[in-house]
Amino acid sequence: MNLKSMTQSEIGAVFQELGLPAFRAKQVYSWLHKGVRSYDEMTNLPKSLRDVLSEKYPIHPPKVVRKQESAKDGTIKYLWQLQDGNCVETVLMRYRYGSTVCISTEVGCGMGCAFCASTIGGLVRRLEPYEMLDEVLFTQVDSGQTVSHVVLMGIGEPLDNFDNVMRFLELVNSPEGLNISMRHISLSTCGLVPKIDALAQRKLQLSLAISLHGPNDEIRGRLMPVNRAYPMDQLLAACRRYYAATSRRIHFEYAMIDGVNDSEDNAKELLQRLKGLPAHVNMIPLNHVEESPLKPSSRTAVAKFQKILEAGGVTATVRRTLGGDIDASCGQLRRKYTKGNSE
Numbered sequence: 499m500n501l502k503s504m505t506q507s508e509i510g511a512v513f514q515e516l517g518l519p520a521f522r523a524k525q526v527y528s529w530l531h532k533g534v535r536s537y538d539e540m541t542n543l544p545k546s547l548r549d550v551l552s553e554k555y556p557i558h559p560p561k562v563v564r565k566q567e568s569a570k571d572g573t574i575k576y577l578w579q580l581q582d583g584n585c586v587e588t589v590l591m592r593y594r595y596g597s598t599v600c601i602s603t604e605v606g607c608g609m610g611c612a613f614c615a616s617t618i619g620g621l622v623r624r625l626e627p628y629e630m631l632d633e634v635l636f637t638q639v640d641s642g643q644t645v646s647h648v649v650l651m652g653i654g655e656p657l658d659n660f661d662n663v664m665r666f667l668e669l670v671n672s673p674e675g676l677n678i679s680m681r682h683i684s685l686s687t688c689g690l691v692p693k694i695d696a697l698a699q700r701k702l703q704l705s706l707a708i709s710l711h712g713p714n715d716e717i718r719g720r721l722m723p724v725n726r727a728y729p730m731d732q733l734l735a736a737c738r739r740y741y742a743a744t745s746r747r748i749h750f751e752y753a754m755i756d757g758v759n760d761s762e763d764n765a766k767e768l769l770q771r772l773k774g775l776p777a778h779v780n781m782i783p784l785n786h787v788e789e790s791p792l793k794p795s796s797r798t799a800v801a802k803f804q805k806i807l808e809a810g811g812v813t814a815t816v817r818r819t820l821g822g823d824i825d826a827s828c829g830q831l832r833r834k835y836t837k838g839n840s841e
Contacts, residue, residue: 596646604654
């Protein structure tokens with residue numbers, strides 16, 4: 499296992515086997531969670547120890563291969579190249595309350611959602627805990643911004659990489675590391691019901707977001723193949739179990755797609771589906787994907803949809819679009835880079 503994927507106590511156990519004192523584990527853990535690129539930066543360690551660690555547990559920081567910064571709102575999108583040459587995206591977004599990093603959890607995605615660039619080309623591999631942590635650390639180092647919030651909404655399905663994501667959450671929440679509160683972390687899933695139940699049992703105080711995008715099985719099934727395995731009744735039942743276990747309100751993401759899921763009847767049907775469930779609907783203006791024929795809803799349709807939901811007692815907001823002048827939507831930058839290198 500990579501040293502950065504370990505907890506401080508696990509590093510301590512490794513160091514004990516090497517005959518090192520316990521305080522060295524605390525020092526190394528602290529350095530790793532500051533985003534050092536080499537053991538040589540760990541100036542309070544003897545050179546002999548740095549040499550041993552470099553040989554046994556090399557550090558492989560990601561490299562920036564593309565970086566775009568929005569002139570409109572300061573959003574920064576990174577395309578990181580990993581040790582094996584694969585690339586993932588990370589987005590830094592600035593808000594009044596602080597800086598949020600949106601990270602990827604997989605290289606590519608196997609879920610096949612019709613509106614998403616991330617899934618074109620399928621799943622390549624799942625990220626290791628340290629690779630997800632590096633997205634946060636090196637975005638922070640490169641931008642000079644202190645990250646206060648993390649959202650797992652980039653490339654990949656987080657619950658498809660369940661064990662590694664759970665370890666990442668433990669690491670990023672660690673008081674000895676970045677110490678980012680669970681209440682400042684959001685995890686988005688397309689709706690893997692058994693994994694939602696497994697997450698509920700952990701009773702983490704993070705925000706769970708469900709990619710819904712349709713008011714019924716017919717529409718959602720056309721947009722999201724996962725709906726064939728876990729239809730909406732099963733998904734919403736799992737959401738109710740999750741709320742019962744955690745007392746955390748659930749956020750439902752709903753991409754507004756012209757002529758597909760944005761009618762007034764669709765809004766009324768969605769309202770009935772969510773009845774009795776503490777929910778917030780996050781209406782997302784659809785981002786154009788070159789390979790997709792889907793188009794964003796009109797502002798009028800979005801406003802009517804929102805009004806119907808709120809009149810029925812469901813809180814609904816329209817997501818503020820950040821990075822509109824760059825490739826800030828999930829998978830776009832990686833897709834362009836991959837296409838460019840293959841041509």
